[in-house]
Amino acid sequence: MHPEKWIKTDKTGLYCRALDAYIDPMHPVKRAIITHGHADHARPGHSEVYATPQTLGIMRIRYGDDFCEKPIPMEYGQTRSIHKAQLHMVPAGHILGSAQAVIDYKDYRLILAGDYKRHPDPSCPPFEVTPCDVFVTEATFGLPVFRHPPINQQIQKLLDSMALFENRCHLVGAYALGKCQRVILALRALGYNKPIYLHGALLRLCEFYQENGVELGELIPVSELDNPKVLAGELVIAPPSALNDRWSRKLPEVMTAMASGWMQIRARSKQRRAELPLIISDHCDWSELIQTIKEVNPRELWVTHGREQALVHQAQKMGYKAKALSLVGYEEDED
Amino acid sequence: MEAFAELVDKLYFTSSNLAKSALIKQYLSQTPDPDRGWAIAAIAGTLSFDFFKRKLIKDLITERVDPVLFDLSYDYVGEMSETVSHLWQAQADDPPGMKVLPSLAEVVNTFANGKRAENRNYLITLLNSMSAPQRWALLKLGTRGLRIGVSARFLKKTLAEYAQDCGSDISIEDVERIWHGVAPPYKALLAYLEGKAEAPDVSESVTFQPLMLSHPLSDDELQSIRASDFQAEWKFDGIRVQLVVTSAGKALFSRTGDDISHSFPDIIDELETQHIYGVFDGELVALNPRVTDAHEIKGVLEAKNDNQTHYEIASFNQLQQRLNKKKPGNKLISNYPCGLILYDVLSLEGKDLRENTLVERSKALANWFKTQPYHFIHLSRPLDFTDTHSLISLREEATQLEQGYIEGLMLKRKDAVYVSGRPKGKWFKWKRDPRLIDAVMMYAQRGHGKRSSFYSDYTFGCWQDGKLLPVGKAYSGFTDDELKQLDRWVRQNTIGRFGPVKEVEKALVLEVAFDSVHPSNRHKSGVAMRFPRIHRIRWDKPANEADHLTTLQAMI
Numbered sequence: 015m016h017p018e019k020w021i022k023t024d025k026t027g028l029y030c031r032a033l034d035a036y037i038d039p040m041h042p043v044k045r046a047i048i049t050h051g052h053a054d055h056a057r058p059g060h061s062e063v064y065a066t067p068q069t070l071g072i073m074r075i076r077y078g079d080d081f082c083e084k085p086i087p088m089e090y091g092q093t094r095s096i097h098k099a100q101l102h103m104v105p106a107g108h109i110l111g112s113a114q115a116v117i118d119y120k121d122y123r124l125i126l127a128g129d130y131k132r133h134p135d136p137s138c139p140p141f142e143v144t145p146c147d148v149f150v151t152e153a154t155f156g157l158p159v160f161r162h163p164p165i166n167q168q169i170q171k172l173l174d175s176m177a178l179f180e181n182r183c184h185l186v187g188a189y190a191l192g193k194c195q196r197v198i199l200a201l202r203a204l205g206y207n208k209p210i211y212l213h214g215a216l217l218r219l220c221e222f223y224q225e226n227g228v229e230l231g232e233l234i235p236v237s238e239l240d241n242p243k244v245l246a247g248e249l250v251i252a253p254p255s256a257l258n259d260r261w262s263r264k265l266p267e268v269m270t271a272m273a274s275g276w277m278q279i280r281a282r283s284k285q286r287r288a289e290l291p292l293i294i295s296d297h298c299d300w301s302e303l304i305q306t307i308k309e310v311n312p313r314e315l316w317v318t319h320g321r322e323q324a325l326v327h328q329a330q331k332m333g334y335k336a337k338a339l340s341l342v343g344y345e346e347d348e349d
Numbered sequence: 350m351e352a353f354a355e356l357v358d359k360l361y362f363t364s365s366n367l368a369k370s371a372l373i374k375q376y377l378s379q380t381p382d383p384d385r386g387w388a389i390a391a392i393a394g395t396l397s398f399d400f401f402k403r404k405l406i407k408d409l410i411t412e413r414v415d416p417v418l419f420d421l422s423y424d425y426v427g428e429m430s431e432t433v434s435h436l437w438q439a440q441a442d443d444p445p446g447m448k449v450l451p452s453l454a455e456v457v458n459t460f461a462n463g464k465r466a467e468n469r470n471y472l473i474t475l476l477n478s479m480s481a482p483q484r485w486a487l488l489k490l491g492t493r494g495l496r497i498g499v500s501a502r503f504l505k506k507t508l509a510e511y512a513q514d515c516g517s518d519i520s521i522e523d524v525e526r527i528w529h530g531v532a533p534p535y536k537a538l539l540a541y542l543e544g545k546a547e548a549p550d551v552s553e554s555v556t557f558q559p560l561m562l563s564h565p566l567s568d569d570e571l572q573s574i575r576a577s578d579f580q581a582e583w584k585f586d587g588i589r590v591q592l593v594v595t596s597a598g599k600a601l602f603s604r605t606g607d608d609i610s611h612s613f614p615d616i617i618d619e620l621e622t623q624h625i626y627g628v629f630d631g632e633l634v635a636l637n638p639r640v641t642d643a644h645e646i647k648g649v650l651e652a653k654n655d656n657q658t659h660y661e662i663a664s665f666n667q668l669q670q671r672l673n674k675k676k677p678g679n680k681l682i683s684n685y686p687c688g689l690i691l692y693d694v695l696s697l698e699g700k701d702l703r704e705n706t707l708v709e710r711s712k713a714l715a716n717w718f719k720t721q722p723y724h725f726i727h728l729s730r731p732l733d734f735t736d737t738h739s740l741i742s743l744r745e746e747a748t749q750l751e752q753g754y755i756e757g758l759m760l761k762r763k764d765a766v767y768v769s770g771r772p773k774g775k776w777f778k779w780k781r782d783p784r785l786i787d788a789v790m791m792y793a794q795r796g797h798g799k800r801s802s803f804y805s806d807y808t809f810g811c812w813q814d815g816k817l818l819p820v821g822k823a824y825s826g827f828t829d830d831e832l833k834q835l836d837r838w839v840r841q842n843t844i845g846r847f848g849p850v851k852e853v854e855k856a857l858v859l860e861v862a863f864d865s866v867h868p869s870n871r872h873k874s875g876v877a878m879r880f881p882r883i884h885r886i887r888w889d890k891p892a893n894e895a896d897h898l899t900t901l902q903a904m905i
């Protein structure tokens with residue numbers, strides 16, 4: 015049966031009648047399928063939650079042990095029958111634990127990709143191309159102006175600046191889940207072996223990554239230092255909200271960097287007051303979106319949120335049937 | 350070209366002035382002539398020609414990118430050069446790219462000497478050979494739109510610092526004095542700054558002297574204005590100009606130093622050094638001849654050598670007919686006569702008066718004025734006032750004037766010397782009350798620059814026969830918090846979309862302030878407002894209680 019008959023959208027999000035479940039719902043529901051741990055996708059208070067073990071772990075860290083009544087772990091590739099349909103999870107390459115939800119019902123397969131990317135990321139398994147009838151994609155960076163450069167090139171920019179301004183404390187704004195760990199991994203890959211200092215809000219999730227086998231090297235909480243002046247010439251990572259607040263004022267001669275896919279747009283960098291914009295994204299850029307559509311080659315493309323108008327137009331030009339679902343509530347910010 | 354692109358990119362993102370001037374000084378010390386001089390020109394905005402037109406950029410990108418995707422991209426990014434720099438991709442039939450980018454000077458010279466078709470190909474080749482930030486720098490440079498948070502004043506200050514670093518005893522005033530007499534690529538200036546040559550001689554050239562500017566008057570400051578210390582003048586509603594007449598020539602400059610003489614031959618061609626010789630500060634206004642009894646009314650200027658004709662200051666709208674006309678015809682000139690109202694003098698008959706006090710300068714100006722013969726030159730006479738109350742009533746007088754030819758009051762310290770820039774506590778402007786109407790928001794558009802993620806440009810309308818007619822557009826006057834509220838309201842109340850424009854529910858009343866309103870045949874409503882801005886957001890007011898178009902028409 016065509017998914018149009020068993021998928022609908024409402025204020026709570028995307029509802030699958032065949033599973034009797036919402037995917038990444040905005041509000042507490044009876045049964046939720048969660049694609050990944052970012053706060054706008056994984057919210058607390060549901061009764062049943064189907065998600066990868068890592069995503070469940072992240073939700074537990076963020077919301078406590080009672081984040082839902084019944085967590086049901088879904089290993090990648092493991093199929094479960096729920097209500098009238100089958101569900102299995104496939105890696106999405108977005109952050110640790112991120113998954114595409116693959117739903118099979120009455121000879122049709124729909125994939126809800128959640129957030130995903132195609133750039134290499136050593137902190138999670140890569141996006142897996144899976145054939146389907148309907149591919150439901152995001153379009154956070156769905157405009158041809160978005161071209162994300164390789165992460166090494168951006169991290170080199172940071173290292174160059176640290177060499178040039180060797181007494182300045184380089185403060186990098188990065189989201190706690192995914193971005194922060196990816197920045198650390200790239201720094202280590204380029205041979206930065208000194209300790210990296212962290213804002214308290216990033217600690218628990220970094221530990222979680224390490225528990226899951228992602229090697230991050232020596233990390234020191236800024237709060238453990240007696241005198242923040244020793245951070246001159248060092249590297250500190252903090253959540254973006256801390257970049258311009260009281261917390262960062264105690265750091266010596268700060269050079270503010272910000273790691274985000276939005277940093278490609280000058281006005282966005284200015285808004286963040288980033289002197290060193292680092293274009294690092296955990297989403298697809300325009301060419302990755304197009305590459306993915308071509309490789310998945312679905313019969314139909316649905317676009318959930320972001321710049322859906324442009325991506326729908328592009329997919330139609332490529333000969334695909336495409337429409338926008340215009341879901342609201344997914345933040346642009348955790349990118 | 351790489352070094353220049355890197356410099357402007359870094360300057361763009363650097364916020365501290367200290368770091369900015371360090372970057373510029375470093376660039377100057379590491380970059381050879383004439384490249385560094387062209388970079389100064391690009392940053393200071395003194396390049397005299399466009400390398401290519403915006404239209405060419407638009408045409409090139411339209412040939413290369415799907416129009417729907419281009420529009421959506423431009424709508425999102427909010428700025429043409431940046432949109433193009435990201436979207437640009439080489440095409441199969443393009444000329445081959447360059448292995449090494451040319452120097453900045455080579456780029457400038459190639460565009461300056463190339464024919465249009467050659468420049469087109471050169472631009473394509475450059476864009477194909479560049480990274481996105483380099484493309485952005487080139488497009489901004491080539492259309493003279495480089496805005497990177499470095500004002501001309503700041504740049505001159507940095508040049509003076511650079512000179513001091515080189516061991517020269519040169520102040521920013523020294524740089525200011527010669528600035529308008531030297532031209533890109535500034536070899537002589539740079540040699541002087543570095544102590545390798547004497548100061549360039551600019552006394553013979555007809556040069557613009559940067560103007561003295563005013564601060565808006567706050568309520569607290571009003572209380573401190575004493576008649577013993579301050580001189581009051583009308584603030585006329587024209588454009589600020591500087592008239593320079595020397596033995597070497599004569600010119601009329603706009604407030605930014607653009608030579609606008611060519612638009613006003615009826616003024617410039619008449620002037621002779623035997624009658625007028627010096628540098629004057631004043632207002633350019635449109636005039637209406639008018640036969641009247643000679644009694645003094647505000648805004649009517651005394652006649653000169655003619656007992657019959659008096660001149661009345663005409664509307665700004667009338668002046669606009671004369672602005673930006675390269676070669677005005679005789680008919681235009683006689684239909685829209687213009688004149689100058691002088692209020693200050695920087696030098697007179699070879700004597701520099703900038704170090705004299707305002708009182709002394711005003712006196713010198715008034716004495717000279719008695720001897721001058723031109724009927725289109727008028728004098729702004731100081732106004733009588735005794736205390737705060739009489740100032741308030743003068744301003745009230747300006748507010749009540751039916752035509753908008755007086756914008757308010759200028760209050761100037763009597764003992765102030767003439768300094769370029771905006772010195773604190775010397776000159777104040779006190780604008781008259783704005784006009785207000787209640788209008789209804791109809792459309793919203795994303796802003797530019799820092800505001801590109803907000804719907805910050807609003808089209809509003811007034812009622813006529815039960816329908817709303819757009820009467821203007823405003824994108825200022827609100828706080829950052831109000832902007833967020835307006836943006837949210839627009840997103841929640843969108844009912845339609847035309848490209849980058851969102852049509853909204855006709856439900857939100859905006860109290861719009863504006864300086865004046867004029868008839869206009871470019872707008873369906875038949876009126877155009879000057880400087881409309883959001884005064885208050887009337888969340889409380891029902892849309893059907895907003896003003897009717899007739900209210901606005903009555904204010905013309």
Ligand SMILES: [Zn+2]
Nearest residue numbers: 050052129348
């Ligand atoms: Zn996400």
